[in-house]
Every structure is written in structure tokens, then in C-alpha cells.
Amino acid sequence: MPAWNNAMRTISELIRALADLAPEDGIYEQPAARLGVIRSSAPTLPVPVIYRPTLCFVAQGAKEVKLDDRYIRYDAENFLLGAVDVPVLGAVVEAASDCPFLCVRMDLDLLMVAELVAHAPVHMEEPDPEGLTLGATTPELVDAFARLTALLRSPGDLDVLAPLVSREIIWRVLAGPSGDALRQICMSDSRLASIQRSIRLLGEEFRRALTIDELAAAAGMSASSFHHHFKSVVGTTPVRYRARLRLMEAQRLMLVDGYDAAGAGFEVGYGSPSQFTREYARLYGAPPAKDVARIRESSDAAQSALQLQLMR
Numbered sequence: 001m002p003a004w005n006n007a008m009r010t011i012s013e014l015i016r017a018l019a020d021l022a023p024e025d026g027i028y029e030q031p032a033a034r035l036g037v038i039r040s041s042a043p044t045l046p047v048p049v050i051y052r053p054t055l056c057f058v059a060q061g062a063k064e065v066k067l068d069d070r071y072i073r074y075d076a077e078n079f080l081l082g083a084v085d086v087p088v089l090g091a092v093v094e095a096a097s098d099c100p101f102l103c104v105r106m107d108l109d110l111l112m113v114a115e116l117v118a119h120a121p122v123h124m125e126e127p128d129p130e131g132l133t134l135g136a137t138t139p140e141l142v143d144a145f146a147r148l149t150a151l152l153r154s155p156g157d158l159d160v161l162a163p164l165v166s167r168e169i170i171w172r173v174l175a176g177p178s179g180d181a182l183r184q185i186c187m188s189d190s191r192l193a194s195i196q197r198s199i200r201l202l203g204e205e206f207r208r209a210l211t212i213d214e215l216a217a218a219a220g221m222s223a224s225s226f227h228h229h230f231k232s233v234v235g236t237t238p239v240r241y242r243a244r245l246r247l248m249e250a251q252r253l254m255l256v257d258g259y260d261a262a263g264a265g266f267e268v269g270y271g272s273p274s275q276f277t278r279e280y281a282r283l284y285g286a287p288p289a290k291d292v293a294r295i296r297e298s299s300d301a302a303q304s305a306l307q308l309q310l311m312r
Contacts, residue, residue: 010139010142010143010146011059011076011142011146013146013150014059014142014145014146014149015059015060015102017146017149017150017152017153018037018039018059018060018102018103018104018149019039019100019102020153021037021149021152022037022038022039022102024039025039025040025041025100026038026039030152032158032159032162033148033151033152033158033162033166034106034107034108034109034166035104035105035106035107035148035149035152036104036105036107037102037103037104037105037149038101038102038103038104038105039100039101039102039103040061040092040095040100040101041095041096041097041100041101042092042095042096042097043091043092043093043094043095044091044092044095045091045294045295045298046066046089046090046091047089047090047091048087048088048089048090048244048247048248048251049087049088049089049090050085050086050087050088050248051065051080051082051085051086051087051088051131051132052082052085052107053082053083053084053085053107053108053110053185054081054082054105054106054107054108055079055080055081055082055105055106055108055169055173056074056079056080056081056082056103056104056105056106057079057103057104057105057106057137057141057145058074058075058076058079058101058102058103059076059102059103059104059145060076060099060100060101060102061075061092061094061095061099061100061101061102061103062074062075062092062093062094062101063075063090063091063092063093063094063101063103064090064091064093065080065088065089065090065091065132066088066089066090066091067086067087067088067089067132067234067235067236068235068236068240070235072132072134073093074134075094076137077136077137078134078135078136078137079134079135079137079141080132080133080134080135081132081133081134081135081173081178081181081182082131082132083129083130083131083132083133083181083182083184083185083192084131084185084192084195084196084199084233084234085131085196085199085200085203086131086132086234086235087241087244087245087248088132089283104145104148104149106148106166106169108170108182108185109166109170110185110186112163112166112167112170113170113174113182113185113186114186116167116170116171116174117174117183117186117187119171120171120174120175120179120183129180129181129184129192129233130181130232130233130235131192131195131233131234131235132235133178133181134178135173135176135177135178136176136177138172138176140172141169141172141173144165144168144169144172145169147165148162148165148166148169151165170182191229191233192233194219194220194221194229195219195229195230195233195234197218197219197220198215198216198218198219198226198230198238199234199241200218201214201215201218202215202238202241202242202245203245206242206245206246206249206268206269207246207267207268207269208269209269210238210242212226212227212238215230215238226238243279243283244283246268246269246270247268247279247280247283247284249267249268250264250265250267250268250270250276250280250288251264251280251284251288251291251292253267253268254288254292255292255295255296260289261273261276261277261280261287261288261289264276264288265277265280265288276288
């Protein structure tokens, strides 16, 4: 109990620090510490975002991400670990003007993870850990994130001390039940690393119709084995993954670059406008023109946050 009482006091301090670092709604990047601070004073529309290898730690409020039919909610009790690049729809679901959603995102330094893997205890490994997993937030993690964000207000200490605190955070995740997914990121012969290689190819070549054989070759697997393990890790099929990347980019082209629906669909690789409209509506719940109009009519804060996430 004393540890948790102390942690609750630390969470209060962390909330105040994040509110200072993010005085208005939006995403505030802190590249020197590989951090991003996110604030929202109200629930948001679902927006597309790619979760790359990262830790998302919520101090206040809650967020929900959707991949196909799977929903993952994370809040102050559970952090989110992204082990591979996963395109999702994300929405802040718990926030208010007097109690805003406050989250700190730590982009993982994979070299640092690799250095620590050899020293971390090995739990029972899952053959295919999921690309997005939840982990229980412990008092020790609360304390470490509080100290890391506090360093952002001490530039003279940041370069020296931030890597030490980041190592502590990674170590505590590696040593806990979520550690196996993090460990497999750095093992070149693990299924997670193999699937990530195919994901990177999809990200580079999503405009063309990559074959399963090409993707399987990138992963070093047979076609049938690749399809099974890809869905197990990512939570969707390679074809749906590619479609999601295309539709995310098409939405960005319409919102940010002013493309019309036909032009955006053609630009991302759709030869048929009707197929593009059908797949877009299936993902976003409305045809392209109607969806873009709906977003543009939303609040300025939501629009700014959307554009920032789309450009990540």
C-alpha cells in the first residue's frame, strides 16, 4: 500500500508535468528524449495512425484503438506496447476539459532494447506475441515515467540522465509479463522480427499489388506459414493490412493535400473508383467525400490532431 500511495502522488505530479508540456490539445514531440506528449480535452473521432515500436503510457483518461474487429483500451492502469508497425483507428474515449486525456509516448530505441535483452529474465515465450499488447502499469513504471518527463524541464541534465531512465523503463517492461514481445523485436530469427520485415516491405510498396510469395520471402517463410503467422502477430491479413495503408494515405491526400476521391484512390493504387469507395466506406463508415466533410466540420483541435497523426 505505501508503494501505491507514493505512486499516486507521483501520478499527480506526472499529470501536472504533462499538462505543462502540453498546454493545448495536440501532440508535442520531444525528440531529445524520444517522447511525444499527447493531450485532448474531449473524446475524439477515430483517426488512422500507425503504431510503431513504442510504449504508450496514459496518466489520465483513456484511449481505444481498433484493428478489424479487435478493440484495445488503455488507460492509467494499463500501458500499450507496440512491437511491430500496426495501422489502427484510434480514439480518445475518456477526456474532459477539466480532466484532459494526457499520455506520454516513448519511441523505442531498439539498440537499447537489444543491449538489455541478454540480462532480462525469460518468461514462457508465446510463439506469436501480438503486435499490440497491454501491460499492467506498476508503481515503478509510474515513478520512472515521472522522472523522465521531469527531465524535459532540465535541459542540462537531459542528455545524460534521459537515456538512463529510458533504460530503466525498458528493463522493467522486459522483466515483466509483456517482456517476451519486446524481446522478440530484437531477435533477428524470431517470428516477430520476420513479420516486421514483411511489414516494412508493405509500407514501402503498398501502392502495388505485392504477392504473398514476395512478402513470405521477405519474412523468410513459406507462403502458408507466413499467412498464418502474419495474422497471428498483426491481427489482420496481409491483404487487409495493405488496404488499410492505402486508405490511410488516401484520407491524408484528401484532407491535407486537397485531392478529390477519384484522384486519391488512383494515387494509392486503386484502379477502380467503385472498389476504392466501397473499401473506404467499410473502414471509415462513410464514403470518401462524406467522411472528409464530416472531419472538416469537426473542431479545430480534432482536425489539427488528426493531421499530425496522419503525417507520422
